[in-house]
Amino acid sequence: MTECASENEVSVTKSTPRQSLRFVLVETSHPGNIGAAARALKTMGFDELALVSPRRFPSAEATARASGADDILQQTRVFDSLADAVADCSVVYGTSARSRSIEWPTLNPWELAEQVHARSLQAAAGSADTVAVVFGRESSGLRNDELMLCTGRVHIPANPAYSSLNVASAVQILAYELATVAQRSPSVSVETAEESEIEPLADQADMGRFYSHLESVLTRIGYYDPDKPRQLMRRLRRLFNRATLSRSELQILRGVLVAVERHGKD
Amino acid sequence: MTECASENEVSVTKSTPRQSLRFVLVETSHPGNIGAAARALKTMGFDELALVSPRRFPSAEATARASGADDILQQTRVFDSLADAVADCSVVYGTSARSRSIEWPTLNPWELAEQVHARSLQAAAGSADTVAVVFGRESSGLRNDELMLCTGRVHIPANPAYSSLNVASAVQILAYELATVAQRSPSVSVETAEESEIEPLADQADMGRFYSHLESVLTRIGYYDPDKPRQLMRRLRRLFNRATLSRSELQILRGVLVAVERHGKD
Numbered sequence: 001m002t003e004c005a006s007e008n009e010v011s012v013t014k015s016t017p018r019q020s021l022r023f024v025l026v027e028t029s030h031p032g033n034i035g036a037a038a039r040a041l042k043t044m045g046f047d048e049l050a051l052v053s054p055r056r057f058p059s060a061e062a063t064a065r066a067s068g069a070d071d072i073l074q075q076t077r078v079f080d081s082l083a084d085a086v087a088d089c090s091v092v093y094g095t096s097a098r099s100r101s102i103e104w105p106t107l108n109p110w111e112l113a114e115q116v117h118a119r120s121l122q123a124a125a126g127s128a129d130t131v132a133v134v135f136g137r138e139s140s141g142l143r144n145d146e147l148m149l150c151t152g153r154v155h156i157p158a159n160p161a162y163s164s165l166n167v168a169s170a171v172q173i174l175a176y177e178l179a180t181v182a183q184r185s186p187s188v189s190v191e192t193a194e195e196s197e198i199e200p201l202a203d204q205a206d207m208g209r210f211y212s213h214l215e216s217v218l219t220r221i222g223y224y225d226p227d228k229p230r231q232l233m234r235r236l237r238r239l240f241n242r243a244t245l246s247r248s249e250l251q252i253l254r255g256v257l258v259a260v261e262r263h264g265k266d
Numbered sequence: 267m268t269e270c271a272s273e274n275e276v277s278v279t280k281s282t283p284r285q286s287l288r289f290v291l292v293e294t295s296h297p298g299n300i301g302a303a304a305r306a307l308k309t310m311g312f313d314e315l316a317l318v319s320p321r322r323f324p325s326a327e328a329t330a331r332a333s334g335a336d337d338i339l340q341q342t343r344v345f346d347s348l349a350d351a352v353a354d355c356s357v358v359y360g361t362s363a364r365s366r367s368i369e370w371p372t373l374n375p376w377e378l379a380e381q382v383h384a385r386s387l388q389a390a391a392g393s394a395d396t397v398a399v400v401f402g403r404e405s406s407g408l409r410n411d412e413l414m415l416c417t418g419r420v421h422i423p424a425n426p427a428y429s430s431l432n433v434a435s436a437v438q439i440l441a442y443e444l445a446t447v448a449q450r451s452p453s454v455s456v457e458t459a460e461e462s463e464i465e466p467l468a469d470q471a472d473m474g475r476f477y478s479h480l481e482s483v484l485t486r487i488g489y490y491d492p493d494k495p496r497q498l499m500r501r502l503r504r505l506f507n508r509a510t511l512s513r514s515e516l517q518i519l520r521g522v523l524v525a526v527e528r529h530g531k532d
Contacts, residue, residue: 040435045425068430110450157446159311164334169306172435173442180423184376 021116021178023171024085024134026052026142033138035065035073036168042069044175049076050085050132082134082146083208089132090201091119091244094142094150095170097163104238106153109174113181115152129201133174135167148234149204151241199246206250210257211237217257287382287444289437290351290400292318292408299404301331301339302434308335310441315342316351316398348400348412349474355398356467357385357510360408360416361436363429370504372419375440379447381418395467399440401433414500415470417507465512472516476523477503483523 023041028034034057038049049072051057057078063070079085086092093112107115116131134150136142147153156173158165165173202210215233218224224232245253289307294300300323304315315338317323323344329336345351352358359378373381382397400416402408413419422439424431431439468476481499484490490498511519 036432036435039430039432042428043424043431043435067432068428108446108449110446156442157449158309162308162334164305165309166302166305166333169302169309169435169438172438176422176439180374180376183374183423 020048020130021046022048022050022086022089022130022132023175024050024052024082024132025054025167025171026082026134026146027137028054028057028167029138031056031059031062032065033166033168034059034076035062035067035069036166037135037171038062038066038072038076039069040168040172041175042072044172044179046175046179047072047075049073051076051078052082052085053080054078082149083204086132086134086149087203087205087208088130089204090129091116091152092132092134092150092204093152093154094134094147095136095174096147096153096155097141098153098155104153105242106155109154109156109177110181112152112154112174113177116178117181130203133178135170138167148237148241151204151244199248202245202247202250206247207240207245210240210250210254213254213257217260221260286314286396287312288314288316288352288355288396288398289441290316290318290348290398291320291433291437292348292400292412293403294320294433295404297322297325297328298331299432299434300325300342301328301333301335302432303401303437304328304332304338304342305335306434306438307441308338310438310445312441312445313338313341315339317342317344318348318351319346320344348415349470352398352400352415353469353471353474354396355470356395357382357418358398358400358416358470359418359420360400360413361402361440362413362419362421363407364419364421370413370419371508372421375420375422375443376447378418378420378440379443382444383447396469399444401436404433414503414507417470417510465514468511468513468516472513473506473511476506476516476520479520479523483526487526 023037023046025034025037028051031054034049034051034054041047041049056062057076058073062073066073077085093107096106098106112133119129119131133154134142134146136146142150154174156165156170211233214236215224215226218232219226289303289312291300291303294317297320300315300317300320307313307315322328323342324339328339332339343351359373362372364372378399385395385397399420400408400412402412408416420440422431422436477499480502481490481492484498485492
């Protein structure tokens, strides 16, 4: 196994034809990790890598470590901010070194994979979600403001005495979980899929506009003081992100905000 | 997440206190892969790495890529042959680029982990199994004679168009599965554990002596001709390896062979 190909493979299946999965690396320092992440994705049947402000890209070191997955690197898009990289995504999972907390529920890798898989089975024709999984800096992970852009968090269980997982290894583990979920728990996922009809989700650009609108309205009505923020917007973001809003739910909320504004003008 | 540690981790649990897990790399060409494998093991709470005839070890590149897991490298033992590296192991899994075949059943990574976990729960006090997982060369995997030393095979599902998984990534995936199996399927494993009492298994040094003895007896009785082998010994090894013999079963078989020899002397 390992590096040698075979014609006789148990193949991985992309968890869905309707869903695309984007792996986003934020401010990666070592180009080798970018190449290794591309290789990790391609072995698991994925092809979409995005970079936010990498220290060096493209680079010969990334291409060398990609080892035949350089087609992934050629298609890789580079963004200036995480907000831009996930603007068209419905669901955004941020990887976190922190485990579950009461304030922010955190998924295990297999729970993430089951959630993504269940949603892919539920997805109606024409609803083409893009799901992003975001990986932080080698040295310090994701910042809090970046985690606030995520609708969910995922934590890879690790040795408490040494949890220093390489970023490309983290990509490999999550890509592996996402690629194999259909094989390992088909029954669970099908049951979940039958639970309910599901609506198309709002994307993160829409959510960003909503939060701006919300902040402006809350400020206007005197409930929110940007000079004394008391974490209010942060808490609201957490709440709505956790809920993973559908487009129609978001329209309703925007309608409410507009109504509040109009009311204030009377 | 990724490289930054946290005091607030969901920790991995070694699948058992009674069982030790050895990860064996055969003829690794790139020292960086050895370091990355050490780091992969340590993040998942394992510490036993063994090398068979590595091209270069120790090396500065391995230490650099180990990134704080250099204690694992310091304890790493180097062997001249795979047979020596697994001589004291009861169960030996060889990673294979080939998927399931009729002649040799191949496990998925999660089946491997469940099997190891179930056995660890079954293990009686005093029965301290050593389980080995063996990874082949970067370019060409394990040779057939090396796979014949394995009691089982494992295959990591991969993209049929690009299954070139880096050897340290393969170590990461299997270590991750072995570290998290208790968390993800505790019920399955506990049920399996209650099924039956289990006996201590024969180790591979005993199995090697048995195969030599068997070959000698078969030759002596004229059933086996080393000049016209017709894959006979290979088939017998496959059969007994797949069965994973207990020590007492092996004693019985050795007793049979001795009896055959004695009979021939009459």
